[in-house]
Amino acid sequence: MSLSSKNRFPSTALEVTNLVRVSKTVGIDRHAIEKDVEFLLYQFISQPNQTFSDFDDLWHTLRFSHVHFACVQREFRENYMNAFFSCFLDHFESKIPLVQSAVLFSIYLLYLSQPTVWGKHRIRVTEALYTTLFEFYHQSIMSETSVEAALIFDQLRTWEAFLFVAEEKLDKDVYQTKQEFAKPIQMNHELESLRKLSMVHHPLQLCSESSLADYRRIADEYQLAKQKTFYTPQAALATRQKLKETTRVVEKRPRLLQNVFLTTTLAEDETNTMKHIIQSSQQFLNAKRRKLE
Structure with missing residues (x-):
């Protein structure tokens, strides 16, 4: 004390x-x-x-x-x-x-x-x-x-x-x-x-669970919508065109095109952003607590 x-x-x-x-x-x-x-x-x-x-x-x-x-x-x-x-x-x-x-x-x-x-x-x-x-x-x-x-x-x-x-x-x-x-x-x-x-x-107000609830819901819905596009013919066509433009490789096999697509930033988990925000708020709390000790 x-x-x-x-x-x-x-x-x-x-x-x-x-x-x-x-x-x-x-x-x-x-x-x-x-x-x-x-x-x-x-x-x-x-x-x-x-x-x-x-x-x-x-x-x-x-x-x-x-x-x-x-x-x-x-x-x-x-x-x-x-x-x-x-x-x-x-x-x-x-x-x-x-x-x-x-x-x-x-x-x-x-x-x-x-x-x-x-x-x-x-x-x-x-x-x-x-x-x-x-x-x-x-x-x-x-x-x-x-x-x-x-x-x-x-x-x-x-x-x-x-x-x-x-x-x-x-x-x-x-x-x-x-x-x-x-x-x-x-x-x-x-x-x-x-x-x-x-x-x-x-600033912690922006990182609190109550404030993040709406953003978390939107991120979950967006991630679910994205996942539905991962295995569509349109995703494969877009990946094939991107490969052709960047590497001059012409790939037509759907399975390989899907694997390439899943390694791009478009396939990243959108909910990870929320995890980073919560982690940042925890770091802020820890720093504040140490300062008060």
């Missing part, structure tokens, strides 16, 4: 305004929380199996529940927990269903693993965010996809784990602080907006 920082004290006003306080004199850089959240999510979506059981195993392997003990003072727990919940929910901006499922798995286990001695802090959601979560739940149930994540959301609803608010993030800065650090606060807001925008337009 990356909650520990290399520097003991913040070196810029930008870092000061980005601290999540865990005591009167100690704060954690919000970027460290964001990196921990990203690391967990990317570890999960880069795995070969992506069920809730797999996520639960990863959660315990990484000992992610230990993040609770970075803030042990009751008066700072609400702000600290909200920092984690909001960082996870920011990733729901992604249009990749697997990432959205991982977000729901995360907030479920984070909510569930809160030590009872401090009480459970609920998950702050705006009406717009809750509507987005519910639409994902409804669509998943109706289409029978991401069902585990949908059931997780339903369980959180049953527990009344969501707290409806006008603003998702807590604002506990005093007026004097807001005035003194107005510029760095504004810069942090702009950086956060850019981060969310990058989630919406993430």
Whole structure:
């Protein structure tokens, strides 16, 4: 986990305004929380199996529940927990269903693993965010996809784990602080907006199974249509003409002409392109995961 920082004290006003306080004199850089959240999510979506059981195993392997003990003072727990919940929910901006499922798995286990001695802090959601979560739940149930994540959301609803608010993030800065650090606060807001925008337009979205479904169907249909032409008289005639033009060989035997045709690029499997795209996305995930380690 990356909650520990290399520097003991913040070196810029930008870092000061980005601290999540865990005591009167100690704060954690919000970027460290964001990196921990990203690391967990990317570890999960880069795995070969992506069920809730797999996520639960990863959660315990990484000992992610230990993040609770970075803030042990009751008066700072609400702000600290909200920092984690909001960082996870920011990733729901992604249009990749697997990432959205991982977000729901995360907030479920984070909510569930809160030590009872401090009480459970609920998950702050705006009406717009809750509507987005519910639409994902409804669509998943109706289409029978991401069902585990949908059931997780339903369980959180049953527990009344969501707290409806006008603003998702807590604002506990005093007026004097807001005035003194107005510029760095504004810069942090702009950086956060850019981060969310990058989630919406993430390159992995183009490589996800859901996005590739239509392309895969078209590639399969095209490959099937091509295969029907491989052994037609027209294919043999075209191959004979091509051989005559390129090698000056006049071949008339259909079987040999078919064999020659099957070695050309026209006979290549069109679905291989999809495999290359998926392989590239896996390489991207692996590189991203290594960068976060």
